[in-house]
Amino acid sequence: MWKLLATIRELDREAMRLASERHNRLTKPPGSLGRLEEIAIRLAGIQGQPIPAAAPAAVVVMAGDHGVTEEGVSAYPAEVTVQMVLNFLAGGAAINALARNANADVHVVDVGVKADIPAGQVTEAATTGVQEKEADSAGRSASRLWVEKVRYGTANLAKEPAMTREEAERALSVGWEMGxxxxxxxxxxxxxxxMGIGNTTASAAVASVLTGRPVQEVAGAGTGLGAEGVNRKIEVIRQAIVLHSPDPSDPVDVLAKIGGLEIAGLAGLTLACAAHRMAVVVDGFITSAAALVAAKIEPDVRPYLFASHRSVEPGHRVVLEALDLEPLFDFSMRLGEGSGAALALPMLQAAARVLAEMATFDEAGVSDATA
Known part of the structure; x- marks a missing residue:
């Protein structure tokens, strides 16, 4: 995997120049569509095509459990992880509804759920060609499950490293292969x-170490902790960082000692998408922490990233600043699952369609602006 990181290239400047020129010939004042124009131009650079495509799109939900839930850092029990995975597969979660709205496929990857997903829930996945959406008896789009379990959840990072370095690298490779x-x-x-109960704790730990910011600036309520719970979470993270001394110059070491399997998987996925010239839409705090890990491994990944929204989790602002990403919207969301990223997909699709489908002044017989 690591040798292949050299294939992450700079954005195609010629494609971006041609996309920009076309935008300036479309039947509108130059720049009048604001960030939609910027999005389309960057998509052109990512794909190396003056008129880029924004479909088909996929939502990839990496799922893993966290041993640190033993410390009472989450408002929900660990069992919710597998229960929500089953909900994703049944098509009944928020991410399913939002993905359907964007006409996007949902892929669920079990990289570290502590229970086995019932065999009857596993959907056979094709290896080539974009699959037709499946539907259950209620007519809802069903997700595809990829079982790539590295281990059954991480260890309790408050007492021991979350995983070995070899396991962290395997989880990164799961994401790379998915991409x-x-x-x-x-x-x-x-x-x-x-999806992973306890993952805001691991993400806050990773974010604190990789950004150098104090734990209290990046740790928040997560799934709904009260003030006492947040304070307990902060103390658990502080103690874990002291106990394990993760090396901020070595993102894999950080992942192994205080991270999560799904965080590592998402980081590997982000790197693979960039290597294959696919745009990446980052969701909230957890996925942004994963994107930060990817950027620490290979800084050239950053131009391939789009930030969907700004979460109410305090650490999300810190990580977005570290990635130099400006979110597309702020709806006070904090659900996770990829909900904000799925909601942003139609914006990227609209940006691409405007560039492809609007007429130029010449084509429409409309007079251009005079000097």
């Missing part, structure tokens, strides 16, 4: 999602 598959299936844009 390769999506590229082979023809996807153009990938939205990042996650």
């Amino acid at each position: 390769r598959r999506l590229h082979e299936q023809g996807y153009k844009i990938v939205a990042l999602g996650e």
Whole structure:
């Protein structure tokens, strides 16, 4: 995997120049569509095509459990992780509704759920071609499950490293391989999602170490902790960082000692998408922490990232600043799952369609602006 990181290239400047020129010839004042124009131009650079495509799109939900839930850092029990994975597969979660709205496929990757997903829930996944959406008896789009379990949840990072370095690298490779598959299936844009009770604790720990910011600036309420719970979470993270001394110059060491399996998987996926010239839409705090890990491994990944929204989790602002990303919207969301990223997909699709489908002044017979 690591040798392949050299394939992450700079954005195609010629494609961006041609996209910009076309935008200036469309039947509108130059720059009048604001960030929609910027999005389309960057998509052109990512894909190396003056008129980029924003479909098909995929939402990838990486799922893993966290041993640190033993410390009472979450308002929900650990069992909710597998229960929500089953909900994703049944098509009944928020991410399913939002993905359907964006006409995007949902891929759920079990990289570290502490229970086995019932065999009857596993959908056979094709290796080539974008699959037709499946539907259950209620007519809802069903998700595809990829079982790539590295281990059954992380260890309790408050007492021991979350995983070994070899396990962290395997989880990164799971994400990398997922990105390769999506590229082979023809996807153009990938939205990042996650599921894992306790993962805001691991994300806050990773964010604190990689940004150098104090734990209290990045740790928040997560799934709904009260003030006492947040204080307990902050203390658990502080103690874990002191106990394990993760090396901020070595993102894999940080992942192994205080991270999460799904965080590592998402980081590997982000790197693979960039290597295969696919745009990446980052969701909230957890996926942004994963994107930060990817950027620390290979800084050239950053131009491939779009930030969907600004979460109410305090650490999200810190990580977005570290990535130099400006979110597309702020709806006070904090659900996760990839919900914000899925909601942003139609914006990217609209940006691409405007560039492709609007007429130029010459084509429409409309007079251009005079000097």
